[in-house]
Amino acid sequence: MPDGSxxxxxxxxxxxxxxxxxxxxxxxxxxxYRVGDSLPSERVLSERFGVSPGTVRVxxxxxxxEGIVDGRRGRPKQVVKLPQPRxxxxxxxxxxxxxxxxxxxxxxxxxxxxWEIAGSLDEELLDVPVGRRVLTVTRVRTLDGSxxxxxxxxxxxxxxxxxxxxxxxxxxxTQLLAEEHExxxxxxxxxxxxxxxxxxxxxLLQVAPGTALLIHRRVSRDPLGRHLEWSxxxxxxxxxxxxxxxxxxxxxxxxxxPDLS
Numbered sequence: 001m002p003d004g005s006x007x008x009x010x011x012x013x014x015x016x017x018x019x020x021x022x023x024x025x026x027x028x029x030x031x032x033y034r035v036g037d038s039l040p041s042e043r044v045l046s047e048r049f050g051v052s053p054g055t056v057r058v059x060x061x062x063x064x065x066e067g068i069v070d071g072r073r074g075r076p077k078q079v080v081k082l083p084q085p086r087x088x089x090x091x092x093x094x095x096x097x098x099x100x101x102x103x104x105x106x107x108x109x110x111x112x113x114x115w116e117i118a119g120s121l122d123e124e125l126l127d128v129p130v131g132r133r134v135l136t137v138t139r140v141r142t143l144d145g146s147x148x149x150x151x152x153x154x155x156x157x158x159x160x161x162x163x164x165x166x167x168x169x170x171x172x173x174t175q176l177l178a179e180e181h182e183x184x185x186x187x188x189x190x191x192x193x194x195x196x197x198x199x200x201x202x203x204l205l206q207v208a209p210g211t212a213l214l215i216h217r218r219v220s221r222d223p224l225g226r227h228l229e230w231s232x233x234x235x236x237x238x239x240x241x242x243x244x245x246x247x248x249x250x251x252x253x254x255x256x257x258p259d260l261s
Contacts, residue, residue: 016049016051016055016059017055017056017058017059017062018059018062020045020049020051020055020056020059021059021060021062021063024039024059024060024063025063025068025083028068028079028082028083029082029083033079034079035079035080035081035082036078036079037078037079038076038077038078038079039060039069039076039077039078039079041076042056042057042060045059045060060077063077064077066083067080067081068080068081068082068083094172094173094174094175095141095149095151095172095233096171096172096174096175097172097174097175099143100171104143104144105143105144105145106141106142106143106171106172107141107142107143107145107171108139108140108141108142108151109139109140109168109169110137110138110139110168111138111139111140111204112136112137112138113135113136113137113138113163113164113168114135114136115133115134115135115136115160116133116134116135116136116154117130117131117132117133117134118130118131118132118133118134121230122134122154122230125154125219125227125230126154126155126156126219126227126229126230127156127226127227128156128157128227132156132157133157133160134154134155134156134157134160135154135155135157135159135160135161135163135164136152136153136154137151137152137153137154137155137163138150138151138152138204139151139152139153140204140205143239143240146239147205147206147236148235148236148239148240149205149233149234149235149236149239149240150201150204150205150233150234151231151232151233151234152231152232152233152234153229153230153231154229154230154231155228155229156227156228159177159183159228159229162177162181162183163177183222183228184222184223185220185221185222185228186221186222186223187220187221187222187223187225188218188219188220188221189218189219190216190217190218191216191217191218192214192215192216192217192242193214193215193217194212194213194214194215194237195213195215195234196209196210196211196212196213197209197210197211197212197213197234201213201234205234205236207236211236211237212237213234213235213236213237214234214235214236214237214240214242215232215233215234215235216232216233216234216235216242217230217231217232217233218230218231218233
């Protein structure tokens with residue numbers, strides 16, 4: 001296979017390994033290198049991009065970690081799959097932003113928004129002392145006019161007071177918090193499971209009690225590490241699926257038992 005367009009030495013600036021990795025992804029998507037083809041050697045790539053072989057090695061290791069190329073030592077790096085569009089944190093975190101990016105129309109309604117007294121779970125997940133106020137917001141979410149999810153989110157007092165000012169019909173609370181209040185979600189821990197719909201949840205989702213639900217629980221933080229929310233989203237089975245890629249070089253999946261306490 002051809003090596004692709006030539007580069008002027010020194011043309012790669014900034015985080016060179018990131019840029020090299022991205023250009024190689026684009027070349028694979030464009031068909032310059034197909035599944036089964038080998039990438040050029042580290043020496044050839046270092047000459048093309050005007051960087052050291054070590055920089056190229058870091059770039060290739062990113063592709064290995066993503067499962068795009070095979071990483072066996074002593075052999076040319078071989079393309080084993082096409083890169084997938086990489087979702088940003090906001091697309092994964094925000095239901096509305098993900099829906100819009102995928103060409104769907106998000107919607108929904110706030111069912112309740114009320115202040116409650118923080119308990120031990122809030123102290124653990126929100127870093128809020130027991131006895132302080134937390135804002136609990138319950139929303140029904142729709143996709144293209146069809147109910148798909150029930151979202152129950154708890155915010156610490158300082159953030160709850162801001163969330164209270166956001167219109168109930170807002171598509172994305174996450175986006176408005178970032179754009180208008182400089183509150184940015186940057187880290188989260190996610191857990192997924194399944195459960196049967198209780199009568200109360202079933203009524204809100206307009207399904208029969210006992211219907212299978214996909215459960216997504218998350219705890220979110222900002223760049224400073226402040227706890228922003230903990231949330232439980234309940235999706236109707238068959239409406240939404242979660243896709244996670246892994247390879248023998250990198251496995252982001254972790255099996256865990258539910259917290260039954």
